Amino acid sequence: EAQVTQNPRYLITVTGKKLTVTCSQNMNHEYMSWYRQDPGLGLRQIYYSMNVEVTDKGDVPEGYKVSRKEKRNFPLILESPSPNQTSLYFCASSPRGAERDYEQYFGPGTRLTVT
Amino acid sequence: AQSVAQPEDQVNVAEGNPLTVKCTYSVSGNPYLFWYVQYPNRGLQFLLKYITGDNLVKGSYGFEAEFNKSQTSFHLKKPSALVSDSALYFCAVRDNSGTYKYIFGTGTRLKVLA
Numbered sequence: 001e002a003q004v005t006q007n008p009r010y011l012i013t014v015t016g017k018k019l020t021v022t023c024s025q026n027m028n029h030e031y032m033s034w035y036r037q038d039p040g041l042g043l044r045q046i047y048y049s050m051n052v053e054v055t056d057k058g059d060v061p062e063g064y065k066v067s068r069k070e071k072r073n074f075p076l077i078l079e080s081p082s083p084n085q086t087s088l089y090f091c092a093s094s095p096r097g098a099e100r101d102y103e104q105y106f107g108p109g110t111r112l113t114v115t
Numbered sequence: 116a117q118s119v120a121q122p123e124d125q126v127n128v129a130e131g132n133p134l135t136v137k138c139t140y141s142v143s144g145n146p147y148l149f150w151y152v153q154y155p156n157r158g159l160q161f162l163l164k165y166i167t168g169d170n171l172v173k174g175s176y177g178f179e180a181e182f183n184k185s186q187t188s189f190h191l192k193k194p195s196a197l198v199s200d201s202a203l204y205f206c207a208v209r210d211n212s213g214t215y216k217y218i219f220g221t222g223t224r225l226k227v228l229a
Contacts, residue, residue, distance in 0.1 A: 042121075042219045043219040045216065045218075056215075092159075102209070104161060106159040
């Protein structure tokens with residue numbers, strides 16, 4: 001089944017403890033992206049990647065890191081999480097090529113709580 | 116800078132009635148515009164997009180949207196609402212300069228009443 005998977009789905013952690021949220025897609029998509037969803041603020045893009053080893057900042061990159069060493073994986077790293085990073089996180093991917101690179105496929109989300 | 120506004124936090128409509136969810140945008144150059152839907156406890160799903168061409172765009176589940184350049188709007192519409200359409204709807208604009216930057220609106224909760 002074509003899908004974007006995220007792990008873990010739920011995570012409760014403490015301030016300052018480094019964590020990684022994994023994202024993997026099996027559709028051979030070139031483009032990948034991370035978002036956070038907060039009430040009243042909608043979705044905000046954190047980072048995106050247009051190819052392996054090519055990443056760039058979205059609207060809210062502070063406090064986050066990403067890497068794209070393989071086409072299928074795009075992990076989100078919080079080196080020193082803080083309570084204001086408590087949020088619902090979504091990974092998304094889309095293909096490149098003519099009309100196709102405009103539809104994003106979203107993962108199921110990761111609910112992160114930082115205490 | 117690009118921006119998207121969804122002026123209504125919630126829209127209530129009776130089942131069978133037409134529905135409209137509003138979206139306005141601000142972008143330099145030609146916009147790429149999208150609607151996504153989030154059903155309760157589920158991820159986001161693509162509904163439709165406007166890239167170029169006809170101003171009236173048809174998408175999934177009977178939804179359509181009209182691109183209006185003079186009013187910088189991209190309202191989502193459906194002729195006859197279903198209770199199962201109740202969800203959170205997001206309008207989004209993508210940077211058209213070759214990047215993959217997306218700006219999403221704050222979302223509109225649609226409630227269809229039986």
